[in-house]
Every structure is written in C-alpha cells, then in structure tokens.
Ligand SMILES: [Fe+2]
C-alpha cells in the first residue's frame with residue numbers, strides 16, 4: 355500500500371526531523387491497530403535507528419496494535435543486551451499488551467535482568483498476562499476507561515472510590531507492582547484534581563519505572579493541574595532520563611503557551627533522551643493548539 359510505504363520512508367529517514375518521524379509513526383500505528391500487517395512491518399523496519407526515544411516509541415506502538423504479528427520484532431529487542439533499557443522495557447510491556455501465554459517464558463527469563471526497569475517491567479508483564487488469562491477482567495466490575503490505550507495493568511474495580519485509600523495502596527511498597535499500578539490506573543480514571551495530587555505523590559517512589567508511569571499517565575490526562583509537578587520533574591537533572599522524557603511529553607500534551615516556553619529550554623539538554631523529547635513535545639503542543647483531529651500524518655484520503 356502506497357501510503358504505508360511513504361510513511362515508512364519518513365519514519366526510517368534518520369536525517370528527517372524527529373517530530374515528523376513521530377507523526378509518521380502514529381499514522382502507521384493507526385493502520386496497525388486496524389490490522390494492517392504492512393504497517394506493523396513498517397514500524398519494525400525503523401528499529402535500526404540511532405534514537406532510543408524513537409525506538410521505545412516503536413515498541414510501544416507495536417504493543418498497542420495488539421497484533422501477534424508484532425511479537426517477533428519485540429522479542430528481538432528485549433533479547434538484545436546492547437539495546438537501550440528504555441527500548442527493552444517498552445518491548446516487554448508491549449509483549450504483555452499483545453498478551454498470550456507464549457510470551458511468559460521469555461519474560462520470566464529477564465526477571466533478574468541487570469536493568470531494574472527491565473526486571474520490573476517483566477514482573478508487571480507476567481502479572482498482566484496471567485490476569486488476562488485468568489478471565490478476571492470479565493468478572494471484575496471495571497469502569498470503562500476514557501483512554502483507548504492498552505495499559506500495563508487494569509484499574510482496580512470501580513467500587514474502590516476512596517482517593518486516600520488508592521494513594522496508600524499505590525505507594526505501598528509491600529504490595530506487588532501490579533496491584534500498585536492497578537491503584538494508579540484507578541486514580542487516573544477518577545481523574546479529579548485530588549486524584550492528580552494523589553498520583554503526584556508517586557514521584558517520591560524509588561523506582562524510576564514507577565515514576566515514569568505517573569508522568570505517562572499525566573500525559574494521557576493532559577490536565578493543566580499536573581503542570582507544576584511535571585515541570586519540577588523535568589527540571590531535576592538528577593532524575594532518570596526516562597522519567598524526564600515522559601514529563602516533557604506530558605507537558606507537550608497539555609499544550610499551553612507558557613509550557614512551550616519552558617520546554618524550549620530543554621531542546622539542547624545534555625541528555626539526548628530529554629532533548630529529543632522536548633522536540634517531540636513542542637510538536638505535540640503545536641498539535642494540541644491546532645485543534646486537529648489526530649496527532650498523525652494520515653493523508654486526507656486515508657482519513658475519510
Ligand atoms: Fe515506558
């Protein structure tokens with residue numbers, strides 16, 4: 355299909371503007387989610403890229419297609435010890451998004467990986483696949499989420515309403531990460547300013563993976579109420595690059611002129627992950643303000 359090959363050329367062009375490549379990627383994801391296998395191959399074709407940011411996003415998008423066709427390239431990323439941890443983490447998470455017992459042995463293999471983010475993602479991924487296989491998702495009363503994403507864990511049931519209790523459970527390090535994420539996603543779905551404040555308390559957690567998920571959720575919510583804490587996270591040069599990256603993109607999703615001014619300070623950040631994120635975030639913010647329907651490059655004829 356001509357459109358897919360055009361998008362693939364943009365996505366794989368290492369000299370092209372990163373923001374443009376992200377837009378091409380999101381268009382391909384759109385086709386991939388609708389079952390277009392050539393779009394999935396086109397996304398996987400960009401893995402030789404030098405940009406860890408782009409590669410982790412490729413993995414994320416492959417997972418969101420929920421298509422078993424994407425399993426092979428994701429396994430290859432997870433199994434490559436020279437691959438950036440952020441990309442291996444996202445590949446493990448994507449395997450869980452696609453699901454299926456077949457991925458369990460591979461995920462178990464990395465439960466003692468040298469990278470904490472990979473170990474913890476594999477722990478979560480195994481718990482998610484086991485949860486899905488258990489059929490609990492059908493019997494539990496889960497609020498229908500306002501977000502279309504396939505998440506690393508389902509929210510806690512909608513009967514759990516106390517923000518204080520959810521905050522306590524989310525931050526309780528004696529619970530499994532999977533249960534703590536369930537509290538986190540329940541808070542996201544509640545979505546009030548109090549729920550956002552409760553989520554923000556998670557930035558004190560020792561796990562960078564956990565903190566990056568809070569920032570990711572704030573990006574999904576795109577609520578200006580989270581902007582001050584996100585700016586603080588982004589400004590903290592001692593914070594993990596994965597977390598600062600997610601904070602930058604979350605700020606881009608909120609899309610306010612005063613945030614743009616802040617983001618512009620990071621386009622030359624010493625950490626590549628952060629500068630690349632600032633570039634993409636500014637483009638996302640541009641899109642938010644444009645009122646366009648979808649953040650993607652889908653040509654007009656394909657949109658119809
Ligand atoms: Fe991630």
Ligand SMILES: [Fe+2]
Pocket residue numbers: 410599600
């Ligand atoms: Fe990310």
